[in-house]
Amino acid sequence: MSEKVLMKGNEAMAESAMRAGCRFFFGYPITPQTEVAAYMAKMMPKVGGTYLQAESEVAAINMVYGASAAGARVMTSSSSPGISLKSEGISYMAGADLPGVIINVQRGGPGLGSIQPSQADYWQATKATGHGDFHIVVYAPSTVQEMADYAFKAFDTADKYRVPVMIMADGMLGQMMEPVVLPEARALEDLPEKPWATNGHGHKRPHNVANSLYLTAEDLEDLVRERYERYDAIIEGEQEAESYLTDDADIVLTAFGGAARVARSAVNAARERGIKAGLVRPITLWPFPTDAIEAVLPQAKAFLDVEMNMGQMLEDVRLAVAGRAPVEFFGRTGGVIPNPDEVLAAIVALNEKVGE
Amino acid sequence: MADNEKDLKVVFERPHALLPVVTNFCPGCPHGIVERLVAETMDELDIEGETIGVAPVGCSVISYDFFGCDMIEAAHGRAPAVATAVKRVHPDGVVFAYQGDGDLASIGMAETVHAATRGENITVIFINNAIYGMTGGQMAPTSLPNQVTQTSPYGRDVATAGNPIRVSELLNALDGPAYIERVCVDTPKNVRKAKKAIKKAFQNQLDGVGYSFIEVVSTCPTNWGMTPQDAFAWMRENMLPYYPLGVVRDVTADGFANAAEAAAARNAACPIAHPELKTEGGN
Numbered sequence: 001m002s003e004k005v006l007m008k009g010n011e012a013m014a015e016s017a018m019r020a021g022c023r024f025f026f027g028y029p030i031t032p033q034t035e036v037a038a039y040m041a042k043m044m045p046k047v048g049g050t051y052l053q054a055e056s057e058v059a060a061i062n063m064v065y066g067a068s069a070a071g072a073r074v075m076t077s078s079s080s081p082g083i084s085l086k087s088e089g090i091s092y093m094a095g096a097d098l099p100g101v102i103i104n105v106q107r108g109g110p111g112l113g114s115i116q117p118s119q120a121d122y123w124q125a126t127k128a129t130g131h132g133d134f135h136i137v138v139y140a141p142s143t144v145q146e147m148a149d150y151a152f153k154a155f156d157t158a159d160k161y162r163v164p165v166m167i168m169a170d171g172m173l174g175q176m177m178e179p180v181v182l183p184e185a186r187a188l189e190d191l192p193e194k195p196w197a198t199n200g201h202g203h204k205r206p207h208n209v210a211n212s213l214y215l216t217a218e219d220l221e222d223l224v225r226e227r228y229e230r231y232d233a234i235i236e237g238e239q240e241a242e243s244y245l246t247d248d249a250d251i252v253l254t255a256f257g258g259a260a261r262v263a264r265s266a267v268n269a270a271r272e273r274g275i276k277a278g279l280v281r282p283i284t285l286w287p288f289p290t291d292a293i294e295a296v297l298p299q300a301k302a303f304l305d306v307e308m309n310m311g312q313m314l315e316d317v318r319l320a321v322a323g324r325a326p327v328e329f330f331g332r333t334g335g336v337i338p339n340p341d342e343v344l345a346a347i348v349a350l351n352e353k354v355g356e
Numbered sequence: 357m358a359d360n361e362k363d364l365k366v367v368f369e370r371p372h373a374l375l376p377v378v379t380n381f382c383p384g385c386p387h388g389i390v391e392r393l394v395a396e397t398m399d400e401l402d403i404e405g406e407t408i409g410v411a412p413v414g415c416s417v418i419s420y421d422f423f424g425c426d427m428i429e430a431a432h433g434r435a436p437a438v439a440t441a442v443k444r445v446h447p448d449g450v451v452f453a454y455q456g457d458g459d460l461a462s463i464g465m466a467e468t469v470h471a472a473t474r475g476e477n478i479t480v481i482f483i484n485n486a487i488y489g490m491t492g493g494q495m496a497p498t499s500l501p502n503q504v505t506q507t508s509p510y511g512r513d514v515a516t517a518g519n520p521i522r523v524s525e526l527l528n529a530l531d532g533p534a535y536i537e538r539v540c541v542d543t544p545k546n547v548r549k550a551k552k553a554i555k556k557a558f559q560n561q562l563d564g565v566g567y568s569f570i571e572v573v574s575t576c577p578t579n580w581g582m583t584p585q586d587a588f589a590w591m592r593e594n595m596l597p598y599y600p601l602g603v604v605r606d607v608t609a610d611g612f613a614n615a616a617e618a619a620a621a622r623n624a625a626c627p628i629a630h631p632e633l634k635t636e637g638g639n
Contacts (some may be wrong), residue, residue: 002561008535024445050444055438055470062467066441069428070408074441092431198426198442200406207375207549211429 003233010035023049026063032171061089069210071197091130094211099158108335113260116335117171122312144178241289249278266343373398414456433464436471449465475532487556493579534566534615
């Protein structure tokens with residue numbers, strides 16, 4: 001077991017990715033993910049890896065596409081406006097069944113927005129990371145420890161299902177320092193075989209092709225349907241959530257990532273006041289952990305969704321609750337972090353409302 | 357009969373690196389000639405097994421079905437970025453991009469320029485036929501002044517649509533490239549010259565000389581609305597004066613071992629680029 005070290009979230013993700021066997025990183029500067037790229041630039045040459053500063057986010061994601069097609073574990077990192085530029089490439093990766101890891105250290109939007117922490121890219125990440133029928137797996141860590149854990153796990157998930165995987169962080173998590181135990185480094189020879197990789201056939205197999213173009217509509221439909229069977233397996237097997245004090249909870253908060261830290265404080269404060277509050281914290285945003293919502297439904301009187309946006313995950317919570325309990329929302333946006341007192345006030349108000 | 361068969365010799369056949377399939381190219385399209393030259397090169401250098409080709413959006417996008425080596429279809433304009441990464445993952449492999457003018461010089465200009473200036477040790481084959489073929493004949497970045505296309509129906513007005521780009525000359529402003537040559541494939545003689553250039557562009561990669569770029573001035577009989585022969589005549593008359601054939605850069609012919617040596621010589625007067633030089637004011 002590694003010893004505990006104090007690290008910034010952004011650096012923990014970078015170090016953890018390298019420990020997962022990532023030896024190729026392609027990036028483009030943007031705040032507030034800078035430390036990921038800076039860490040890679042410093043460390044990759046020491047392990048014989050490649051850090052390359054691309055000419056644009058568009059080029060960077062296409063380098064990820066190429067390195068992945070060539071069989072490598074590869075990552076890029078950006079922040080909200082940069083993720084928009086990467087969306088075309090992510091769609092191509094999904095269409096060519098190429099694994100890869102994309103970090104989004106979110107900032108306020110739309111447009112150039114702000115450089116403060118935000119969660120306003122939830123819809124983009126979970127509903128439409130690019131054009132076409134596809135999903136990507138989205139992990140939303142809430143601590144520096146989880147940033148390390150899921151940056152590592154993301155590569156295994158990506159390779160297992162041949163899908164792009166996103167780590168949804170935010171400027172707060174990326175910049176904060178916390179103690180973290182880093183995962184043990186994976187030996188490169190233990191990484192999964194990729195018989196589909198375009199790495200030169202050596203006259204030993206038919207040529208491999210990485211491609212997302214199908215000119216016959218029925219062929220593409222068949223392929224997309226096959227892909228959706230894989231998505232069903234992901235929905236079945238990969239949902240992750242933390243349930244905190246939910247066993248007897250009347251008021252169940254739902255929150256992910258940085259907002260979940262605030263929500264947890266508010267739940268604790270509510271408990272001190274005698275309000276039975278709890279928290280369901282989705283760790284996978286896609287697949288959305290409907291099972292965890294289902295588990296708290298029998299005793300929950302109402303839900304309070306807390307996000308650093310105008311209410312995006314809110315829609316998935318309502319879909320999971322399916323009208324069986326009221327779902328209210330508290331959010332701050334633009335880069336504003338909610339404070340526990342205002343979330344507590346929302347819990348108190350909701351508790352009074354459902355208690356009547 | 358039996359004696360005659362014994363005397364038969366194969367003098368011309370499909371290159372191994374070109375799969376036995378029917379291409380989707382229009383009759384008279386020079387793509388077939390150029391792809392054959394690339395395949396012959398792979399055969400002659402015995403590199404099909406370690407070659408990875410990248411074909412982005414355009415008429416050549418389906419090349420993944422034609423070339424026998426491993427192939428990657430890339431997004432529009434992004435082949436140089438994709439090829440860069442493949443070469444970084446497999447530095448001992450052979451990586452080429454095969455791109456048209458809209459792809460390479462319009463939507464993919466940033467990727468083109470930056471792969472070239474990084475001096476990626478890859479081979480780029482650039483088909484310049486002054487038009488977007490696959491989408492039905494729109495104005496391209498290399499369409500000539502006054503050239504009529506679907507989206508320049510009154511002829512390319514340079515006052516509003518701008519001037520064509522001479523890509524080979526533009527890339528020659530950079531330190532990264534090792535070899536840039538412009539060829540065409542309108543006659544057997546020119547096909548042989550083009551073959552020589554393409555082969556050199558791959559040999560350079562094997563020898564670690566650096567980024568090699570072959571511009572093939574080409575035609576599009578279908579979208580130009582001409583017979584293949586008329587198209588070649590129009591190309592010779594109009595395109596070659598604008599895009600002159602020949603070697604634009606060749607660092608080995610200039611006496612350098614590779615592009616990096618040539619670049620170092622060009623910036624010899626810059627102290628930070630040459631830390632071995634003693635300079636004033638620094639340490």
